[in-house]
Amino acid sequence: MSETASWQPSASIPNLLKRAAIMAEIRRFFADRGVLEVETPCMSQATVTDIHLVPFETRFVGPGHSQGMNLWLMTSPEYHMKRLLVAGCGPVFQLCRSFRNEEMGRYHNPEFTMLEWYRPHYDMYRLMNEVDDLLQQVLDCPAAESLSYQQAFLRYLEIDPLSADKTQLREVAAKLDLSNVADTEEDRDTLLQLLFTFGVEPNIGKENRPLCTTFQPARHHWRKSVPKIIGSLNA
Numbered sequence: 001m002s003e004t005a006s007w008q009p010s011a012s013i014p015n016l017l018k019r020a021a022i023m024a025e026i027r028r029f030f031a032d033r034g035v036l037e038v039e040t041p042c043m044s045q046a047t048v049t050d051i052h053l054v055p056f057e058t059r060f061v062g063p064g065h066s067q068g069m070n071l072w073l074m075t076s077p078e079y080h081m082k083r084l085l086v087a088g089c090g091p092v093f094q095l096c097r098s099f100r101n102e103e104m105g106r107y108h109n110p111e112f113t114m115l116e117w118y119r120p121h122y123d124m125y126r127l128m129n130e131v132d133d134l135l136q137q138v139l140d141c142p143a144a145e146s147l148s149y150q151q152a153f154l155r156y157l158e159i160d161p162l163s164a165d166k167t168q169l170r171e172v173a174a175k176l177d178l179s180n181v182a183d184t185e186e187d188r189d190t191l192l193q194l195l196f197t198f199g200v201e202p203n204i205g206k207e208n209r210p211l212c213t214t215f216q217p218a219r220h221h222w223r224k225s226v227p228k229i230i231g232s233l234n235a
Contacts, residue, residue, distance in 0.1 A: 025138045035091045040080035047072040054101040073099035077116050085118055093117035128212050135210050144210035152213055157199045161192050
């Protein structure tokens with residue numbers, strides 16, 4: 001190992017310049033639309049309410065807390081941003097560091113930059129259009145293709161996720177060499193997520209354009225109960 005290996009940054013200067021340009025363009029996009037940029041705390045006395053997310057825990061031992069006070073690094077800025085919304089701040093966005101004490105790999109890091117924004121009175125479809133506008137402006141890419149969750153499964157896996165039973169889902173999983181996981185999985189939604197992750201997602205973007213899935217059902221009745229009070233997106 002060379003003497004300089006320990007201090008060399010992993011990011012190249014050209015990539016840092018590209019990242020800075022992307023961050024500036026994101027801020028310009030929201031400023032032009034009158035969306036307020038905010039900065040909320042990275043630590044909180046309250047941990048995340050999502051049982052599927054694992055936060056980092058630390059302990060504060062400063063003035064007034066000699067015995068120590070538990071604090072958690074935020075897994076997302078959602079909690080604090082929604083407090084601002086309730087206070088009447090209007091549409092807001094944030095680019096911030098978030099922390100999740102979970103897996104690390106191609107799609108996940110324990111520390112990462114998150115873009116999250118909220119649009120009061122936007123429904124899901126209006127918000128999806130804004131996501132499309134953002135991607136076109138920031139990435140200079142074509143307009144997104146809109147494809148329903150059902151259509152995505154039919155196109156890439158030739159199976160209907162709304163009607164297929166667990167046996168049929170396992171048969172598709174076998175074609176993807178996922179039998180070692182699927183054969184012992186009894187939850188239908190987990191099987192669908194497995195197939196979407198390994199059978200649908202790898203095909204997205206191959207045509208050099210974004211793709212929006214317009215319906216991802218954990219339960220069928222969600223189609224009739226999409227909230228229209230507030231729109232939000234984190235990416």
